[in-house]
Amino acid sequence: MSSEQRYNIEDLKRLMQRLRDPVMGCPWDLKQSFESIAPYTLEECAELIDALEQKDYPHVKEELGDVLFQVIFYSQLGAEQDLFDFDEVVSDITAKLIRRHPHVFLDGDLEGVVPDRSSMEEIKKNWEATKAAERVSREQMSVMDDVPEALPGLVRAQKLQKRAGQLGYDWTEKAEVVKAIEAEWLELFDVIDSDAPVEIEMELGDVLFTIVNLARHCRIDAEAALRKASRRFEARVRFAESQAAREGSDLRDESPETLDRRWRDAKQATDTL
Template identity: 50%
Template structure:
């Protein structure tokens, strides 16, 4: 029978991997920066398993993601910055602080609140508490509105966070229709850059168009990452249908005109793919 391990066993395992005397050569070479790409990859693999409803693999992927946290904790302990226990303690304290509707007296074991808050009230409390936390950081040198929006986020997700943060100080459109007008304005500027043949301007205006589209998604309550991910999947399904028909024909791709391929695509749409 396989042994059942605990989080303490995982922390011990990590310390062995980083032990200069008999540890793993690869693990010993790593630092905070070098394992960031692996952390991002593991997070995406968790998201992918959930999206595919692949529950058997989700267990493994969550373990891989947890290992990333343990790795950072070991590096923190070695540099005397923090360790796993301080990570957990700070996290619990923050979550208790950010959920006064669950922990009304501000302690982990406080009795339940007398009244259940609405979703809007919970959101307002959350934003107020996060603002208080940001103000606390200002005293430590984080003084600008956008300073602590992580730069390593995927571009669409970071755009949303930048826009939300600016919105909290009143810098925002108050109507989705105005954002649509802005998108049309940016598209006109993109067309002009294309006509001028200025590739640097094209790239700049293309970014403006995408940023404005993210803004519209935010105003409409749509997560742009989720929207594009869904469109990617839809494209894969429909293109797969087109490819199946090309393969069944026995002809090469080059023997089909774009109109003929579009007909397959329209068939895929009609089938709800």
Template identity: 45%
Template sequence: MTAPHDLSSLAELLRIMARLRDPDGGCPWDLEQSFETIAPYTIEEAYEVEDAIARKDIAGLKDELGDLLLQVVFHARMAEEAGHFAFPDVAAGIADKMIRRHPHVFGDVDAKHADAVSNNWETIKAAERAAKAEALADQGLSPVLAGVTAGLPALLRAVKLQNRAARVGFDWPDKAPVLEKIREELGELEAEIQAGTSARIEEEFGDFLFVVANLARHLKLDPEAAMRAANRKFERRFSQMEAILKAQGKDLADCDLMTMDVAWNAAKAMEKKT
């Protein structure tokens, strides 16, 4: 087994990527890629890491972390080829940032509890954001919302935007007015559905989801994690429903909604008993 401190495997990975991107005999597919074409794979691999964790698949987690690391190496290689930066610059940058953001470990700041660490972390990040404030103002962007990546999943980004706004007091005091706002937004969505204006329906649906994300904040829930869990539950119950129908000699494609609904409820009941 490779020792934890042995970086030869990382050097080999960097060498492999350089070979794949070599115009003289490299991989045609790898050579055609760009930051833009690889970005979706990077996001997908991050979600596959999360999925392995959710399934408590430790062997799978090792593989998925490798796939995610490959994405970092791929982007760094393309940047090096363009003369921007290389993998060591990426590693040095995050190392410097971790030292800067942990003065209670690498400096003389006293932070013995998790809450103190979190508060100190936010203070340091706020200072970093403040350094970007002037440039953002020139672009017509709010420094308060600076750094909330546009490419994040929409529900996650909504929560992060709301958290930033809450830091300056722009927030409801508790979940009760959020629930009331959800009812209000649902009413507005229903009105637009009845009116049949497609553009307005999409806008009101977005408003509804945005407030639902705010409720998740007040409940201290991760809406993306909750939605992923709901997706997994749907997959599990749908598969069980299909198995029930098959045991009855029925083909899913030939069943009407009422028949499927009976099997769905049976699947739910079976799940509650386990």
């Protein structure tokens, strides 16, 4: 077959069936389950996010394929156990998105056109109302019920805070959040030198949680902000390592003063990341 052959979604589904063929399939793929694949899904999603943030679009295409393959894999496992198949996954997400966009799809029809454009506030209100109705249909009566525990800590904190805000548990001004951070900071200082790791962990967690709240009030994604800060830190360390190596030196052997100088140089060189 030509290397220029273009495959489609049906080909990918067939590939997955062959990988899971009990007789002629791949031994590794045959050993997998919903649970064993889950860590790979997290990894693939993280790699996609990294490529997006780097604006490496050829890599984005590759990573999107990897994420799609995860969906195909889960769907094949579901089909084998008579739970669901890929077509049902597609049908359900299409129906859900039509349901959640009444301002686009008139009368729940894929081709239905709504003549009057809705405001962003109306769209947001309808979206939240539809999600609330879906939670009720799943017998999830709390606004907290469908926030996955497996989410990264900063992401989950931000979602929980947003949900609580729907009930009135929120600050109205950024200055109030800053005051709360200062109060939590003082509580952490009270225990930081104690021999009480459980209390230190709790107070540190409160500080982090409240900082996430400030990010939310500033309309900043806390997880993305921390990833970018980590990327800047990584770039600065690499810069300092390279600078030292060019001078025939090793950071481990240098004085605090030299390390500080290299760090200032690194910050100046990477302040746009």
